[in-house]
Amino acid sequence: MSETIFSKIIRKEIPADIVYETESVLAFRDINPQAPVHILVIPKLEIPMVSDIDGVEHASLLGKLFDAANLVAKNEGLAENGYRVVINCGKDGGQDVYHLHLHVLGGRKMNWPPG
Numbered sequence: 167m168s169e170t171i172f173s174k175i176i177r178k179e180i181p182a183d184i185v186y187e188t189e190s191v192l193a194f195r196d197i198n199p200q201a202p203v204h205i206l207v208i209p210k211l212e213i214p215m216v217s218d219i220d221g222v223e224h225a226s227l228l229g230k231l232f233d234a235a236n237l238v239a240k241n242e243g244l245a246e247n248g249y250r251v252v253i254n255c256g257k258d259g260g261q262d263v264y265h266l267h268l269h270v271l272g273g274r275k276m277n278w279p280p281g
């Protein structure tokens with residue numbers, strides 16, 4: 167699958183409001199926030215979607231993604247009241263950008279069930 171706009175953000179070819187970066191993970195504010203805090207946490211490795219994850223091959227990277235999600239949530243002041251971490255997968259899952267990403271949403275009470 168061809169690269170997405172997130173690859174350009176990783177290479178700093180287009181701007182993004184980056185809040186956290188390591189050699190393997192990048193986190194930046196969503197351009198169309200759905201909550202007072204809405205941050206995307208992505209691997210720098212191009213994994214298109216959840217169904218492309220290999221639990222063994224990507225185990226360490228997945229751990230780093232969740233560590234980053236928890237860290238940015240804490241940095242944004244979400245630790246006390248909680249937050250939502252969402253991964254959309256495929257067309258019916260509501261995925262628009264085919265580069266794996268965790269949505270970290272917080273700063274308001276989330277609704278359930280999701281739409």
Ligand code: AMP
Pocket residue numbers: 171182194195196197198199206253254260261262263264
């Ligand atoms: P999804 O629908 O799960 O694939 O989510 C893709 C997300 O990427 C959406 O919430 C978009 O608002 C967000 N997005 C798309 N382009 C950008 C961008 N250039 N900078 C930041 N967020 C973006």
